[in-house]
Amino acid sequence: MPLVSTGAWIAVIAVVAALGFGLFRLFTDGRFRGTKELHVTQEVHAPEPHAWDAVTDALGETELGARATLVQFSSAFCAPCRATRRILGEVAEIVPGVVHLEVDAEHHLDLVRRLDILRTPTTLVIDGAGNEIARAAGAPRKEQVLSAIPALNLES
Amino acid sequence: MSETTSTTATQTGIDPRGPQFTAAVTVVVLILALLLPQPWALVVTVIQTVLFAIGAGLGVQRTPHAWLFKKFVRPRLGAPDELEDPAPPRFAQGVGLAFLLVALVGYLVSATLVAQIALGLALVAAVLNAVFRFCLGCEIYLLIRRFA
Numbered sequence: 487m488p489l490v491s492t493g494a495w496i497a498v499i500a501v502v503a504a505l506g507f508g509l510f511r512l513f514t515d516g517r518f519r520g521t522k523e524l525h526v527t528q529e530v531h532a533p534e535p536h537a538w539d540a541v542t543d544a545l546g547e548t549e550l551g552a553r554a555t556l557v558q559f560s561s562a563f564c565a566p567c568r569a570t571r572r573i574l575g576e577v578a579e580i581v582p583g584v585v586h587l588e589v590d591a592e593h594h595l596d597l598v599r600r601l602d603i604l605r606t607p608t609t610l611v612i613d614g615a616g617n618e619i620a621r622a623a624g625a626p627r628k629e630q631v632l633s634a635i636p637a638l639n640l641e642s
Numbered sequence: 643m644s645e646t647t648s649t650t651a652t653q654t655g656i657d658p659r660g661p662q663f664t665a666a667v668t669v670v671v672l673i674l675a676l677l678l679p680q681p682w683a684l685v686v687t688v689i690q691t692v693l694f695a696i697g698a699g700l701g702v703q704r705t706p707h708a709w710l711f712k713k714f715v716r717p718r719l720g721a722p723d724e725l726e727d728p729a730p731p732r733f734a735q736g737v738g739l740a741f742l743l744v745a746l747v748g749y750l751v752s753a754t755l756v757a758q759i760a761l762g763l764a765l766v767a768a769v770l771n772a773v774f775r776f777c778l779g780c781e782i783y784l785l786i787r788r789f790a
Contacts, residue, residue, distance in 0.1 A: 491677070492754075492755065492758060493675075493676035493677055493683070493758050493761075494676065494677055496676055496758045496759065496761070496762040496765075497672075497673050497676040497677065497762065497765060499762065500762040500763070500765040500766045500769065501673075501765065501769055503766055504765070504766040504767075504769035504770050504773070505769065505773065507766075507770065508769070508770050508773055508774040508776055511774065511776060512774060561780075561783065561784050562727075562729055562730075563729055563730040563733040563734075563777070563779070563780040563783045564730055564777075564780055565658065565726050565727065565730045565731070565775070565777055565780065568655075568724070568726065568727065569724070572724075591784055591787075592784070592787055595787060595788060598784070598788055599788060603784075603788075604784070604785065604788075605781050605784060606780075606781075606784055
């Protein structure tokens with residue numbers, strides 16, 4: 487009989503893999519990454535001009551924040567969505583011109599595919615012109631949201 | 643101009659440390675199932691399958707883990723920062739059940755490696771839940787819905 491059984495090896499690999507993945511997630515969750523152009527999943531279609539057009543196509547006309555709209559994708563089986571809802575709601579209350587919009591991902595799967603949403607919660611930051619400027623997967627902290635909101639554009 | 647539009651319902655929640663405690667117990671049980679020789683590995687696998695079935699079928703507040711948590715762990719902890727929806731951990735118990743059923747069938751047809759890999763995958767999810775409160779099954783849910 488070998489010194490260490492196959493089962494023991496699998497247990498060790500599973501624990502190490504989970505700890506590694508969990509630490510990676512802890513480090514990357516809630517970080518906003520800039521998105522200059524909307525990532526289009528299907529090349530056959532013309533590129534999406536505005537992320538906001540995709541949102542209004544799916545949800546109908548809703549209010550676009552003058553400064554920023556925080557579009558949060560949530561699902562029923564998502565524990566961190568609750569905390570994200572609270573944080574984004576607070577930011578929308580504090581910062582003038584910022585609107586929080588929560589989208590149920592399960593009921594808008596076309597939009598989820600069109601905007602290439604892989605996880606809930608995912609938060610998109612959409613500027614006053616309707617372009618997606620940043621997105622974060624996982625629950626963000628309040629400071630992370632605040633620093634992802636664009637400065638007021640006084641020229642326009 | 644500030645408003646919050648919500649499309650998902652808010653419910654009264656459970657202490658998030660309850661499912662975390664359940665996951666920690668699950669980690670120990672799954673490691674035992676991987677380390678013990680037969681027939682104990684099969685016995686432990688059957689027990690964990692039943693536990694997952696209770697969590698998925700009756701809800702996470704009605705498992706033996708939840709009872710232990712309420713009786714012995716919760717009194718030693720302070721009040722939770724915020725309450726959590728019981729639906730995500732319940733769904734995760736269902737995902738665990740699926741893995742354990744694969745393991746059970748694997749053991750029964752003597753496909754030991756298949757059984758152990760299924761236990762290992764369930765162990766990854768349980769460790770993520772116990773250590774990071776991260777629900778792997780919940781994330782897989784959207785991916786399945788997206789590509790299904």
